[in-house]
Amino acid sequence: xxxxxxxxxxxxxxxxIIIAALIAGLLTLWEWSKNNIGARQGAFEGTRVAAGSIxxxxxxxxxxxxxxPPEPYMLD
Amino acid sequence: MFMNRKGQALLELAILGSLVIVAFSILIGYxxxxxxxxxxxxxxxxxxxxxxxxxxxxxxxxxxDFRRMPNVTSPMEIGALSVFSSSNQLVWSDxxxxxxxxxxPKSYFELNRQTVTEIEPKDPVWNITEVTNFxxxxxxxxxxxxxxxxxxxxxxxxxxGATDYISxxxxxxxxxxxxGSSLGAGGVYTGGGLGRSTSMQ
Numbered sequence: 001x002x003x004x005x006x007x008x009x010x011x012x013x014x015x016x017i018i019i020a021a022l023i024a025g026l027l028t029l030w031e032w033s034k035n036n037i038g039a040r041q042g043a044f045e046g047t048r049v050a051a052g053s054i055x056x057x058x059x060x061x062x063x064x065x066x067x068x069p070p071e072p073y074m075l076d
Numbered sequence: 077m078f079m080n081r082k083g084q085a086l087l088e089l090a091i092l093g094s095l096v097i098v099a100f101s102i103l104i105g106y107x108x109x110x111x112x113x114x115x116x117x118x119x120x121x122x123x124x125x126x127x128x129x130x131x132x133x134x135x136x137x138x139x140x141d142f143r144r145m146p147n148v149t150s151p152m153e154i155g156a157l158s159v160f161s162s163s164n165q166l167v168w169s170d171x172x173x174x175x176x177x178x179x180x181p182k183s184y185f186e187l188n189r190q191t192v193t194e195i196e197p198k199d200p201v202w203n204i205t206e207v208t209n210f211x212x213x214x215x216x217x218x219x220x221x222x223x224x225x226x227x228x229x230x231x232x233x234x235x236x237g238a239t240d241y242i243s244x245x246x247x248x249x250x251x252x253x254x255x256g257s258s259l260g261a262g263g264v265y266t267g268g269g270l271g272r273s274t275s276m277q
Contacts, residue, residue, distance in 0.1 A: 011085070022096050026103060033107035037114055044118045051122055052168075 101148035108145055113160055116141055120162040123186070128168035133179040136165035136197075138207050139186045140255075142242055144263035144270070154218045154238045154270070155263065161207070185248045188257045188265045195251045212244030212255055235273035240265075 120139050128135035140161045147155035169179065183195040185207070218238040225231045240259035245252060257265035 015089075019092075026099060029100070029103055029107065033103075033111065036107075036111055040111070040114055040118070052125055 097149055104146060104148050109158065112143065112158075113162075116160045117162045119189070121164050123184075124164040124166055125168065127182055127184055128166050131179055131182040132169050132172070132174040134165065134167040134169070134181040136163065136181075136183045137186065138163040138184070138248065139189070140207075140210070140246075141188055142212075142257060142265045144240070144259065146263070152220055152234050152236045152272070152274075154216065154236070154240075157214055163207075183249060185246075185251075185253055187253070187255055190257070190266065193248070193251070193253050195248050197249065206249050207246060209245070209247040211246070212242050214240055214242050216240045229277055231275065231277050233273065233275050236271060238270045240270075 116139065120137055123139075124135055124137040127137060138161070140159065143158050143160065145155040145158050147153050173179070181197050183197045185193045185195055187193075216238065217240070218236065220237075221233070221235045223233040225233075238259060242255060242257050242265060244255040246255065247253075258267040259270050260266035260268040261270060263270065
């Protein structure tokens with residue numbers, strides 16, 4: 001009886017660690033994703049005056065076909 | 077009795093495992109979708125800004141972008157096709173003639189950030205661009221390979237090669253625009269085909 005109880009606790013401990021790691025991974029991924037949206041919007045707004053200045057057309061400081069700003073919060 | 081319990085634990089683990097993979101898949105899908113959508117909207121706004129300055133008048137810009145999304149549950153299979161559309165309209169003018177001529181509002185339709193078509197404005201005052209009758213056909217071809225070599229050690233190689241050609245047509249404010257783009261690296265339709273491979277020893 002005691003042996004079975006011990007096994008249950010061991011199994012629970014092992015599965016708890018795995019599930020906690022997976023949930024932490026999901027939350028980290030979500031945080032990274034939502035931070036990217038804010039950071040990209042910030043970078044876009046920050047270059048808005050330069051993109052809309054009179055000196056910009058022809059050779060705009062921010063090329064109008066430029067890709068999105070780099071991902072600032074990469075997962076290490 | 078013991079066998080029954082073992083079976084139950086395995087079943088629970090299998091169900092939970094697949095649920096976690098589904099949760100990751102949904103999360104990555106939403107993340108990719110929202111981030112790409114925002115990026116495309118920003119690029120469209122910059123394109124409109126440039127077009128309006130060039131015209132010294134108002135400009136409207138409508139874009140459609142195709143993209144293959146990542147397939148989280150089966151990475152060696154091609155992901156679902158997603159369509160992103162965005163549009164902007166703005167005025168940027170100093171109120172003067174440009175090169176001695178009166179300026180006109182401009183309208184553009186751009187597909188996959190490659191093909192820009194100038195559209196005759198339907199309403200010269202408000203310069204509204206309408207995209208209607210938008211239809212497309214995706215012609216997808218994909219081949220996957222699995223190679224396992226057993227020598228002193230075991231090496232497995234998986235690879236995927238995919239081609240896709242999207243064709244179709246659209247009616248943009250009375251102007252007929254034909255579409256045609258090939259799948260490229262990263263799931264974007266810039267041509268060149270999509271391929272990926274993994275190797276494990």
